[in-house]
Amino acid sequence: MQRVPVQRMTKQRRAIWDLLRSQTKFLSAPEVHDLLLESGTRIGLATVYRNLQALASSGAVDVLRVDNSDVQLFRYCPEKDHHHHLVCRECGTTVDVTGNVLEKWAQTLAREYGFTKVSHSFELFGLCASCSEEENAG
Amino acid sequence: MQRVPVQRMTKQRRAIWDLLRSQTKFLSAPEVHDLLLESGTRIGLATVYRNLQALASSGAVDVLRVDNSDVQLFRYCPEKDHHHHLVCRECGTTVDVTGNVLEKWAQTLAREYGFTKVSHSFELFGLCASCSEEENAG
DNA sequence: TTATCTGCAAACATTTTGCAGCGAG
């Protein structure tokens, strides 16, 4: 039997969690760290990484990379089931979206080529309404 | 005026290019390096990285990461137009796929939320037929 | 000839880990 350690709610863990829940943007670990320091929370970068990692693997936050970059970005997602993101390239604002069309198409393709245990990644980037306006104005 | 250096066809560059064209798999830079060494080409890892980078930014090869991993994978793609990949997580074997369903859905979503200038990334991962068999056997 | 390319080693950027002490329950 595998024993899973009980999670303790430390000051640091709560601070990270609260910050994530207050944001609609995807943030990197160093960004989270900086924001917490600015708001007066004493916390180490490693702790931020450890907690974001934990939150990610528990499915509580989503992880993605923009444009194949080396930096992982994290975001709390109210949508718990499998979903995707429509992310504003300019301001980072994100909309959660779900799509049966996509899931079905993925299934069909996988079957067609004899692949099993399929998963997929899909991210949609663009300029949100207000950033579009700004661009036209500027 | 920006002067772009003329590319010289060195033994190393040719070896990389030939290897990529002979493969259907996505390969990491270290994998390419190892394969070349095994086949008797004397080449440094940095050279491999430099050339793969160049090929990637010229659009001659596609780049992706499997399951958000830290490793970049490269593959020569006969399909020049916009397309996606069905990639084996285990051995890297890849099938090029195109999907109007996907493109249309992306358009629809973007319009629905007032996003403009949208682009998307989509990759399908799984175990190819032969890797699936192996897993069941082992 | 000469500018580009190469190999090597050292630098980099991001993330992970080991460990001694701290602190939630």
Added chain:
DNA sequence: CTCGCTGCAAAATGTTTGCAGATAA
């Protein structure tokens, strides 16, 4: 009191860069 968590520093990982010598054209 206990065991999980933390900060720090050090390590690991994957990739890039600087430089002196090699080489394609």
